[in-house]
Amino acid sequence: MANNDTVPVLDIQNLSVKFRMYDKGLRQSELQVISDISLNIKAGEIVAVAGSSGSGKSLLAHAVLGILPKNAIVNGSMQYCGTELTPQAQANLRGRDIALVPQSVSYLDPLKKVGPQVQGLYGTKAQQSQVFKRFELSEETAEKYPFQLSGGMARRILVSTAVISDAKLIIADEPTPGLSPEIAETTMKFFRELADEGRAVMLITHDIDLAFMFADRIAVFYAGTTVEVAPVADFIQGGDALRHPYSRALWNALPQNGFKPIAGGQPYAGSLKCGCPYAARCCHSSVECTTAKTIKMQKVRGGEVRCCHAT
Numbered sequence: 177m178a179n180n181d182t183v184p185v186l187d188i189q190n191l192s193v194k195f196r197m198y199d200k201g202l203r204q205s206e207l208q209v210i211s212d213i214s215l216n217i218k219a220g221e222i223v224a225v226a227g228s229s230g231s232g233k234s235l236l237a238h239a240v241l242g243i244l245p246k247n248a249i250v251n252g253s254m255q256y257c258g259t260e261l262t263p264q265a266q267a268n269l270r271g272r273d274i275a276l277v278p279q280s281v282s283y284l285d286p287l288k289k290v291g292p293q294v295q296g297l298y299g300t301k302a303q304q305s306q307v308f309k310r311f312e313l314s315e316e317t318a319e320k321y322p323f324q325l326s327g328g329m330a331r332r333i334l335v336s337t338a339v340i341s342d343a344k345l346i347i348a349d350e351p352t353p354g355l356s357p358e359i360a361e362t363t364m365k366f367f368r369e370l371a372d373e374g375r376a377v378m379l380i381t382h383d384i385d386l387a388f389m390f391a392d393r394i395a396v397f398y399a400g401t402t403v404e405v406a407p408v409a410d411f412i413q414g415g416d417a418l419r420h421p422y423s424r425a426l427w428n429a430l431p432q433n434g435f436k437p438i439a440g441g442q443p444y445a446g447s448l449k450c451g452c453p454y455a456a457r458c459c460h461s462s463v464e465c466t467t468a469k470t471i472k473m474q475k476v477r478g479g480e481v482r483c484c485h486a487t
């Protein structure tokens with residue numbers, strides 16, 4: 177397989193994820209939670225994945241790692257450095273070439289001291305000490321068990337594990353909640369350094385300001401799909417630099433831009449109708465938006481957008 181700098185570290189094409197659900201008795205139904213996601217991350221890049229709770233961010237991470245629940249049905253293609261991520265490939269790459277900073281600190285092994293957990297299979301004690309120092313964790317922390325840690329310490333431990341690994345692809349699922357602003361910034365600087373070394377980072381975050389400071393591109397998720405993927409500069413500028421009404425609404429909702437909330441809520445996966453999932457909340461909504469069978473991502477002004485009216 178080709179494996180050079182022109183091949184993205186992660187290349188996702190038309191990914192969809194459904195859950196096979198069992199209603200009363202033996203009746204089966206399918207719940208589509210991710211639809212038509214195409215996203216790549218190149219070596220050297222941090223791509224932030226932003227979007228409200230329940231928009232499918234963690235499921236995307238779990239799909240890449242191959243750790244979705246057994247009732248998940250995955251369609252589409254995912255490649256790591258040009259190699260198709262089959263379940264076998266995912267098992268081989270997981271933890272070594274593709275590292276996850278999980279959203280929940282409950283992923284730590286409760287029965288193992290955190291030092292050995294951070295060193296993992298390939299890290300050294302010296303690397304661990306160095307990372308602990310930058311994260312303001314004392315040397316004694318290595319001797320503790322997860323239950324002896326505060327939430328913020330546990331999160332720093334999770335980030336340390338990924339930072340020490342040699343993984344070429346790091347997927348960090350909300351790595352900063354519970355951290356002080358200083359430690360959150362240290363965390364992000366770590367990711368920036370890893371990217372600058374030639375790795376690829378997927379940063380799932382609610383903290384748009386951190387994404388503004390450290391990411392190269394931002395992918396905005398809504399109701400299980402991407403609505404816009406664009407360079408971070410466009411998101412900092414806001415307004416007409418953005419392509420999707422939801423991205424603009426997110427920008428307007430930021431404290432520094434006046435805190436204007438978006439009326440209404442994101443539709444639940446089970447209640448999605450055809451057309452644009454944002455149509456009900458969108459001031460530009462037209463008949464086409466609600467009747468189109470699918471709305472595809474299209475390239476617009478150096479970014480990508482899923483909107484009938486994008487210019």
Ligand SMILES: Nc1ncnc2c1ncn2[C@@H]1O[C@H](COP(=O)(O)OP(=O)(O)OP(=O)(O)O)[C@@H](O)[C@H]1O
Pocket residue numbers: 195207209227228229230231232233234235236245279444445
């Ligand atoms: N095992 C499952 N079975 C059925 N539905 C699920 C399952 N896991 C997640 N979902 C649903 O899929 C949707 C996306 O969940 P996901 O955890 O990816 O959201 P998220 O964007 O990471 O949200 P948050 O920001 O709160 O972490 C949610 O509506 C959730 O209820």
Ligand code: NI
Pocket residue numbers: 233234235279349
């Ligand atoms: Ni999540």
